[in-house]
Amino acid sequence: MAVGRNRLSGNIFLLVVAGLLVLFAEIDGRTNGLYFSIHFAIIALSLLHIIRARKFDLGLSYSFFALFFFGLIPLFEYKLGITYNGTTTPRDSSYFTAAWIALLSSAFFYCGYGPGRDRPERLEELQAIYYVGRRHHQWVCIASALGIAALSLFIASYYGFSPGNMLVRGFGEQIESSSFGYSFVNYFARPLLFNLIVLIMLIWARRTPHSRVALLFLLVILFAFISPVGIPRSLAGALYIPVLTLVLMPRLYSKYAIICIVIFSVLFAAPVFDIFRSGDLSGQIDLAANFNLSYLFAGHFDAFYNLVQVVELRFSTAGLQLIGALLFWVPRALWPGKPVGTSFDFAPYAGMLSDNVSFPLPAEFYGDYGVVGVILGMFLVGVLYRRLDKFLSRKRRPGSLSAFICVIAHQEVAILGIYLLRGSFLGSFSYTVGVASTFAVLAVLNGVLRRWEVEKVRMLGGREREGSRIY
Secondary structure, eight states: OHHHHHHHHHHHHHHHHHHHHHHHHHSOSOOOHHHHHHHHHHHHHHHHHHHHOSSSOHHHHHHHHIIIIIIIHHHHHHHHTOOOTTOOOOOHHHHHHHHHHHHHHHHHHHHHHOSOOOOOOOGGGOOOOOBSSHHHHHHHHHHHHHHHHHHHHHHHHHTTTOHHHHHOHHHHTTSOOOHHHHHHIIIIIHHHHHHHHHHHHHHHHTSSSOOHHHHHHHHHHHHHHSOTTSSOHHHHHHHHHHIIIIIIOGGGOSHHHHHHHHHHIIIIIHHHHHGGGSSOOOSOOOGGGGSSHHHHTTTTTOHHHHHHHHHHHTOOOTTHHHHHHHTTTSOTTTOTTOOOOHHHHHHHHTTOSOSOOOOOHHHHHHHHHHHHHHHHHHHHHHHHHHHHHHHHHSOOOTTOHHHHHHHHHHHHHHHHHHHHHHSOHHHHHHHHHHHHHHHHHHHHHHHHHHHHHHHHHHHTTOOOOOBOOOO
């Protein structure tokens, strides 16, 4: 049955790709065989890796990004003469150079990532949690309850105990706060509460039977304190898609199903969530205004086009942007000249009407260090992605909490990887690190509680006993 569902979602994905290619062939517009062939090469490389991949991981998230943002979408942009944010159409030479940079990015990413495939991941491998003893089980329950209560109280206090501020992003962002305070709450505290609750939900969901009332109660807490329309859209997708595929509808836990959900989220959910970015919701909400071609091509798929503009305008950042992103945790009070997100520098430089634009990772490397930066940078990204995939896919001891943590972390970080590649790097990297660090906190706390109980048992002259109580 699982194989049949995966085949169905795979067919849907391939039909989407085939449909876009047929549509591209049928529409009229500019043509350039050599330019189109470069993007077809990117599409072929991406599809080859997606088909070979065994699950939705960081490597596949890159292939998904390259397939759509560097492969399919640029074909339509060039043929239809689509431009963004009031800019003029770049020269063909700039399109060619940007296409070659995109192809180099894919080629050297896959060189760094390597041809190997990770072991397939099955939810059936997640077995009941084992504990050192009854007291260990009790301490874990107490620590979880206290953690949920403390984080909920902290988040509610930050938003002035206002449900509207927590539920709607536009209202919440009107609160006066430092950039550090906003980032800490939204990119660490709220994801930490979210992932703690999802971890409990996943463990309970693997029980047979499990309490639907308890799962519903935890889901209500999620919506109350980490509302999907109360946080950035990309973060909402990264957090809530794993809830759907791991807890609520585990039948959708396959690489093609997750890809289809991401596509659906970008095309249909994101326009709805976009409405709640503003605090002015007093008027009548017009959903139709966000479901049209002009909305889709108003800057939501501008990653490759902005790379073309970087080439066209010879934009350079002197190597400071990547350094600023890696040192995002340094306060501006200590580093007054700390760079802002590259898109905020590039948009006024290019004369764009908006500074909230995409700035893909290869454009960051090219703007900082030229073609050599693209080659070395994407190769290192491939190496890093491969190591992270291997670490998160490693087989854990049956019944260990780390197995549950890694399953959730792998999917969340892989989805965030799409937005990290789309850019700009500084903003997306900071909240990717924030979300990833929440899993490190959960793993460390779990290790501390287990080691503490093991030492207590040994001090009393007993042996470590493994219980089978389900948390």
